[in-house]
Amino acid sequence: MPEGEEPYTIVWDTENECILYIDQTLLPGRYEQMRCATVDDLARAIRRLEIRGAPALGIAGAMGVALAAVRSRETDLERFLDEVGRAGDLLKGTRPTAVNLAWGIDRVQRKMALTASVAEAKSIAVAEANAIAEEDELTCRRLGGFGEELFPEKCTVLTHCNAGALACRCWGTALGTIRSAIAAGKDVRVIACETRPLNQGSRLTCWELARDGVDVTLIPDSSAAYLMRKGKIDLVVVGADRITQDAVFNKIGTYMHAVTAHHHRIPFYVAAPASTFDLSRREADVTVEERDRSELAYCGDVQLVPDDVNVLNYAFDATPLGLVDAIVTEIGVLRPPYTESFRLLGKNRENRP
Numbered sequence: 155m156p157e158g159e160e161p162y163t164i165v166w167d168t169e170n171e172c173i174l175y176i177d178q179t180l181l182p183g184r185y186e187q188m189r190c191a192t193v194d195d196l197a198r199a200i201r202r203l204e205i206r207g208a209p210a211l212g213i214a215g216a217m218g219v220a221l222a223a224v225r226s227r228e229t230d231l232e233r234f235l236d237e238v239g240r241a242g243d244l245l246k247g248t249r250p251t252a253v254n255l256a257w258g259i260d261r262v263q264r265k266m267a268l269t270a271s272v273a274e275a276k277s278i279a280v281a282e283a284n285a286i287a288e289e290d291e292l293t294c295r296r297l298g299g300f301g302e303e304l305f306p307e308k309c310t311v312l313t314h315c316n317a318g319a320l321a322c323r324c325w326g327t328a329l330g331t332i333r334s335a336i337a338a339g340k341d342v343r344v345i346a347c348e349t350r351p352l353n354q355g356s357r358l359t360c361w362e363l364a365r366d367g368v369d370v371t372l373i374p375d376s377s378a379a380y381l382m383r384k385g386k387i388d389l390v391v392v393g394a395d396r397i398t399q400d401a402v403f404n405k406i407g408t409y410m411h412a413v414t415a416h417h418h419r420i421p422f423y424v425a426a427p428a429s430t431f432d433l434s435r436r437e438a439d440v441t442v443e444e445r446d447r448s449e450l451a452y453c454g455d456v457q458l459v460p461d462d463v464n465v466l467n468y469a470f471d472a473t474p475l476g477l478v479d480a481i482v483t484e485i486g487v488l489r490p491p492y493t494e495s496f497r498l499l500g501k502n503r504e505n506r507p
């Protein structure tokens with residue numbers, strides 16, 4: 155990282171062989187870099203959403219494998235790889251819907267499996283995790299460049315959750331398209347949905363856009379439909395946690411925006427890297443993460459629901475592809491019919507690591 159610049163969301167600390175990350179649960183009140191030196195610490199940080207957002211989870215998973223590797227005292231290669239494999243499985247279980255986490259873990263483990271010694275496997279693990287992090291920045295900037303072409307010269311864009319710099323190494327996916335449109339001289343205003351119950355929209359999206367001087371306005375999630383009806387939204391752009399053959403998984407509430415945008419004939423776009431595609435699966439094959447009742451039942455120390463009432467807290471929903479007007483990737487903009495676009499994307503991925 156160039157001196158004087160802000161830290162990336164998540165980086166490998168070469169000197170101390172550990173992970174440094176911005177704790178996203180503290181924002182917007184505190185902007186603090188934390189250290190994570192064990193796989194158990196990393197698993198806890200991911201479960202608590204201190205590290206979150208699909209591409210950032212991909213980097214975290216990759217660095218988690220590197221962490222397990224450098225901390226291991228095992229000298230036999232086979233037993234060493236087994237130990238690192240168990241660490242990978244533990245990390246995969248922390249967030250089952252966001253496919254980038256498993257993707258990052260598998261990619262580093264595949265490279266390690268080709269090595270001839272423990273020492274070589276350790277250095278390959280660190281190198282591959284760093285490569286994934288560096289590629290993420292290039293990917294977001296490329297994706298942003300393709301995405302900005304979808305923006306009119308002057309527009310108001312609605313986004314949900316946080317698919318920004320904090321959800322990646324930097325720049326962002328959905329917010330990357332917004333940043334690229336602004337960098338191209340377009341006049342873009344952003345409407346950020348608060349994203350109940352954990353408020354990634356108000357806490358993170360508003361924080362990072364306001365800091366960049368972007369014109370951003372916060373709304374409750376429930377205002378989106380009315381603003382669309384009043385003609386106040388020109389397009390919607392969101393990120394993704396997993397894209398299957400038939401649906402886009404993203405933060406709970408995304409489907410609601412897609413249906414409403416479709417009703418009002420407002421373009422609904424998804425921005426996601428190729429690593430978020432899971433084209434061997436369909437919507438029905440994917441486990442949607444359910445989170446603790448406390449996230450809905452409390453606001454800080456204040457109880458919001460009686461103890462004996464059931465709470466259902468899905469972290470994500472799935473939007474059928476029929477509601478998605480385009481998917482912006484680092485390879486280009488995919489348009490319906492997606493069967494053909496996905497075939498080309500799959501071919502392109504075969505030629506990459």
Ligand SMILES: CSC[C@@H](O)[C@@H](O)C(=O)COP(=O)(O)O
Pocket residue numbers: 203206207208209252314315316317318321322326327328354392393394395404405406469
């Ligand atoms: C570029 S990140 C895209 C998604 O990961 C984002 O929109 C999202 O749903 C994140 O959910 P979270 O539960 O905060 O990890």
